[in-house]
Amino acid sequence: MTVITxxxxxxGVGKTTTAVNLAHGAxxxxxxxxxxxxxxxxxxxxxxxxxxxxxxxSWLINGASTDKVAVTAxxxxxxxxxxxxxxxxxxxxxxxxxxxxxxxxxxxxxxxxFDLVILDCPPSVDILHTAALVAADLLIIPTKLDxxxxxxxxxxxxxxxxxxxxTRSRCKLAGIIPTFYDKVTNESQAQLENLxxxxxxxxxxxxxxxxxxxxxxxxxxxxWELEGHPRALVGYAECLDKLLKII
Amino acid sequence: MKDxxxxxxxNLDPAVQAALGSGNQRRNERAMPKKARANLKKSQAxxxxxxxxRAVYDLDPExxxxxxxxxDELCTPASQVAGIALHLFLQAYERGDVDPSIYKVPLDxxxxxxxxxxxxxx
Numbered sequence: 001m002t003v004i005t006x007x008x009x010x011x012g013v014g015k016t017t018t019a020v021n022l023a024h025g026a027x028x029x030x031x032x033x034x035x036x037x038x039x040x041x042x043x044x045x046x047x048x049x050x051x052x053x054x055x056x057x058s059w060l061i062n063g064a065s066t067d068k069v070a071v072t073a074x075x076x077x078x079x080x081x082x083x084x085x086x087x088x089x090x091x092x093x094x095x096x097x098x099x100x101x102x103x104x105x106x107x108x109x110x111x112x113x114f115d116l117v118i119l120d121c122p123p124s125v126d127i128l129h130t131a132a133l134v135a136a137d138l139l140i141i142p143t144k145l146d147x148x149x150x151x152x153x154x155x156x157x158x159x160x161x162x163x164x165x166x167t168r169s170r171c172k173l174a175g176i177i178p179t180f181y182d183k184v185t186n187e188s189q190a191q192l193e194n195l196x197x198x199x200x201x202x203x204x205x206x207x208x209x210x211x212x213x214x215x216x217x218x219x220x221x222x223x224w225e226l227e228g229h230p231r232a233l234v235g236y237a238e239c240l241d242k243l244l245k246i247i
Numbered sequence: 248m249k250d251x252x253x254x255x256x257x258n259l260d261p262a263v264q265a266a267l268g269s270g271n272q273r274r275n276e277r278a279m280p281k282k283a284r285a286n287l288k289k290s291q292a293x294x295x296x297x298x299x300x301r302a303v304y305d306l307d308p309e310x311x312x313x314x315x316x317x318x319d320e321l322c323t324p325a326s327q328v329a330g331i332a333l334h335l336f337l338q339a340y341e342r343g344d345v346d347p348s349i350y351k352v353p354l355d356x357x358x359x360x361x362x363x364x365x366x367x368x369x
Contacts, residue, residue, distance in 0.1 A: 200259060
């Protein structure tokens, strides 16, 4: 089982879109995949066209087993989800009083065998964010090609470093996915060059800015399920290839 | 190639390299004066024609639509469908299974051609 955290401390960079599309892509290729939504916004359920709800509290605080809480009725074969919503805010309060709270996700995942677990992190730095980094084997950082989002990448790598030093986390950077890539603007290009010069082979294929992503969120489908040929899917398919080579 | 931690290392990802390469080319073109950019486009078009991989034919819009429809069904570019269709036609032509000359209609006052080929739908 490989646990992957998708995180960036900047919001709106495509974390949920990345998590959901990589997860569904891996499920289509035959892997059993669990997506865990750690964000109070609960957008994973929206992105998959599922009803609002949250299993996170009973999973992490009440100790319910993964196979009982994971929703398998996602309408996609081999893809299960643990949803989140506003009640996750209460979870954070409850978790703050627990011993070894950084371990809550890794403990909850013990003994369950999915091929791939993808943790979709909130943009804020909180207990779930840290717990996700502790539980993960690999970190994927989606980033928009703008200054603020790239600053988020730097902050994220600092967080990873801190977590690695403070805990026994095995989490390592897998890759940085440039999202909302707009090939005709100089700024996108300049930021991609900067990213490539700084992080080299850790920079994964860019995902094109594509209205299909917004359409997919509206209709509750992944890019793999949309009609037509979403440009963004080209990038996600290449990133998935890259991910499957690593794990 | 993977390093000790199992990570792929070495050069930039080819997709990133391609994005950077084409971006630089576009940026250089944008920085050119308008006239130079027009000249470059012209010479690029000539180069493509010289490569022999591109041709422009006047076709019936219905034919273009039909090829596009097949291309969508096959999830492939229309050029690929047109290419296969032409291969099939050329093979049939070489075997003598088709005779385009039956579609010939004389042209009046055309300095270059004597006939056009007219496809009768009925």
